[in-house]
Amino acid sequence: MSLTGIPLLALATAATIAAACATAYGWHRTPRARLLLRPTAVLLTELLVLLTVGLAVNRHEQFYTSWHDLLDTGATATTGHDDRPGQLDRWLAHQATGPDTPITFDWRPTGWQNWRLGTPPTVVVPAGYLRHPGWRYPAVLVVGDDDRWNPTEDQDAAHAASSAGPAVLVFTRPAATVDPGVLAGTVPLSLTRDLRVTSHTWALVATTRRQALANAIVHTAPDRYPALALVDDTTTRTAALAGLPAGEALAVTAPAAGPATGDPVRLAAGPDRGLPAALRWACQQTPAPLAAPAPLIPPPQRTRHPHHHPPAIPPSTAGAHVTRQRPH
Template sequence: MRLIGLPLILLSAAATVVALVATVRGWGRRRLFARTVAALGVEVLLVLTVGLIVNRYQAFYPSWRDLAGARAEAVAAVPPSLAPAAGPPGDDVVLPPDYAARAGITFPIIVVLCGPGELAGVRELARRVPDVVTVALAPRTAADVTGMMAGLPRTVRVAEAIALVTDASHRGLADRLHDTLPAVATVTAAGPRGWETALGEAADRLPLPLAHPLRS
């Protein structure tokens, strides 16, 4: 059962209701200690249910593995190129061809969420998209993306406008990130030319500097 899944929330909510009804019905027949334990149990279940609902929409802990501590490791594992000291971007970042020649320009961003085996192909396609900085990631959690994006402005001249491009398997993560990142649009890649088409569509939706269709 997924940590951010609806079934777990419904189970917790149902347990809260059952515990509350049982506590109210048996209140007059129980001693003070039993009443206290029952009331605390209902309160714990209620807090748990609210916490699950908040976590579902904010993605603080997208999985049980994150809750167990893997999330802290992911946040700490920000690529060295994104440390506070300025330097060249890492392999995850693809710059437009004329980036160096336009020293006074900031560029909108396309964030691509894909599988590890698709990264090389996506980065190659991203090099054909003018006027945008592309960040291609194979993320496990929302923290992988937000950690990367938090450090990006320290090494690359980027604007706040972001378009998300995702495959079907990362669509849920993209939807959650849409609430935490200033995303202009979310595009899902599909079909034989899915990534090429999706990158072009995302670039067209970004503000100035305007992105043109992919160059062949």
């Protein structure tokens, strides 16, 4: 039964009328128990009146549009049509163990069940996020597989990537039938409301077995994802990524990767050459957090001009040494 629907409002109204009639009918019929029943009946009737009025006001003003919005006290987007950024900042302040500690949580914005993701996205907010309420942070979206990385590996990779630069990390495990537009537009739009992130110059990380999806995401939103890192998968090659948008920076961890546009950077092999190396490189491709106001809600898509993007963070000495492959 919908929270803003007529049936629930009608049921509450009927219950209120029934309680009022029952109170009036039994007011003088229970002399022995009236000291207990009368106050109880009056309080129950008043409670139902307030409930009915509250449902009517909520239906008109749309404060809570679903039961999920009303009952979920966790990391969910606020209700209504408020587009202000950082709607989860206050909630994050109660979850943080310290102002300089990364915060990890399951992100459940309104409507995420329709995104065709296997699980709610896991978001890692960088250390210092709460200390700089005026900053806007870039983001790195990770497109993973259920049988490729588990939550523990996500956490370890996020910790390893933290030295490459502050960025909000979003780990997703989309179904095979996911619409690329969800990851290119819907997910970022929701994130720009819930957290203080920029609307452009993010980075995308995916396994090479999801390269077709990654390719579609990059082509759908080239301004948002000018950098793409592929984590090696020996069953596939990167040839399917031929024809990336001009100026797209591409890195591949597989030492035997096939040809791709722009001669992709080969990340150095090592014990953490997979997801941690890809995340470090992706964070290095994003700009530093912006202290000045930035466009937060994405404008309509326009033709991409690579030279308009902010400069990248210099590569960390702890990570792979790569060069930006974008024309200036």
